[in-house]
């Protein structure tokens with residue numbers, strides 16, 4: 025098929041709500057390592073990784089060879105039969121997750137992992153209500169959309185029964201108009217206010233992303249989650265860290281984002297980067313929480329031997345190649361380069377994030393902080409033209425999301441920054 029054939033068939037046969045980037049979408053043909061190639065053979069440096077999913081490079085040989093071997097040995101069982109791949113992955117997750125998280129439930133996506141976590145929290149606590157954060161994103165099912173705190177992702181009759189949203193710790197646009205650290209992280213107190221005023225006073229859970237992904241890599245001050253944890257416990261809730269974007273070394277040094285904030289969650293949900301692009305998600309809980317599940321459940325594809333092997337292989341590559349450290353050091357180098365770009369381009373209002381999860385919030389004016397989504401649209405087109413794939417996020421569509429594979433080096437960062445620099449210079453402001 026030609027590029028035009030693909031685009032024409034996409035229009036004819038796919039739901040139009042599944043949006044593409046760019047005026048002329050990139051029709052991807054193949055990929056290797058940090059590069060993606062379109063149908064016409066044009067090469068792009070991929071600094072978005074299929075939405076923070078390609079953790080160890082496209083088509084990583086160490087991962088794909090194990091997938092191929094598993095496909096030839098055993099492709100599917102359903103969860104009705106135990107298999108070596110699923111228990112080996114669960115054991116691995118028990119080792120690398122923080123605190124007492126020991127038992128896993130496997131799903132096909134982050135959405136389902138969040139659904140399972142909320143259901144389990146309700147069963148384990150006997151309470152119903154859940155507190156989430158504004159600007160958060162949890163997926164595309166009804167509960168996940170209800171947990172989501174951004175209007176564009178909530179349309180279509182979402183019923184947020186038993187779900188409330190607290191202020192998010194968005195320091196660049198503090199919802200209380202305060203400045204860190206003088207604020208004393210006052211936004212954390214809003215979680216208690218929300219519990220006291222919008223719930224029955226006992227909650228099943230608090231669910232949040234350690235760094236809000238789709239929200240635009242909004243990074244809380246270090247004290248925030250510790251303070252919230254104390255509040256959540258006071259009202260009987262479980263603390264669920266949604267690590268769908270921040271998991272598996274993305275934030276540098278640690279396996280999971282929440283570990284930076286010194287909180288031991290009762291559950292972690294994860295997907296995306298877990299298996300380098302093979303669809304698998306997981307809800308990982310402490311034994312007593314996991315054991316509280318009532319009745320029966322099934323996930324036909326959850327923990328499928330092929331996806332389980334892909335996830336374990338991805339984790340092993342991260343371990344063998346010391347990518348938690350690489351994400352931290354190369355991320356720090358990248359951040360410094362982005363801050364240099366910020367000095368040069370007034371359009372860049374804020375540089376934030378951790379490890380190799382870095383965001384640039386674009387504003388028309390640094391004083392008014394008016395969001396600059398049109399300028400980001402231009403930047404996207406220019407970077408595409410210049411051979412770099414980047415992501416977009418934020419409630420107003422004005423945040424650049426940068427999330428290359430964890431095994432890139434500083435030379436790749438230099439390439440990306442050179443293209444970003446050229447592309448920013450081409451944006452008409």
Ligand SMILES: Cc1ncc(COP(=O)(O)O)c(C=O)c1O
Nearest residue numbers: 133134135161162163237268295
């Ligand atoms: C933090 C977070 N949670 C949940 C999801 C939903 O994951 P999926 O798209 O795999 O259903 C996403 C997807 O972007 C996410 O970013």
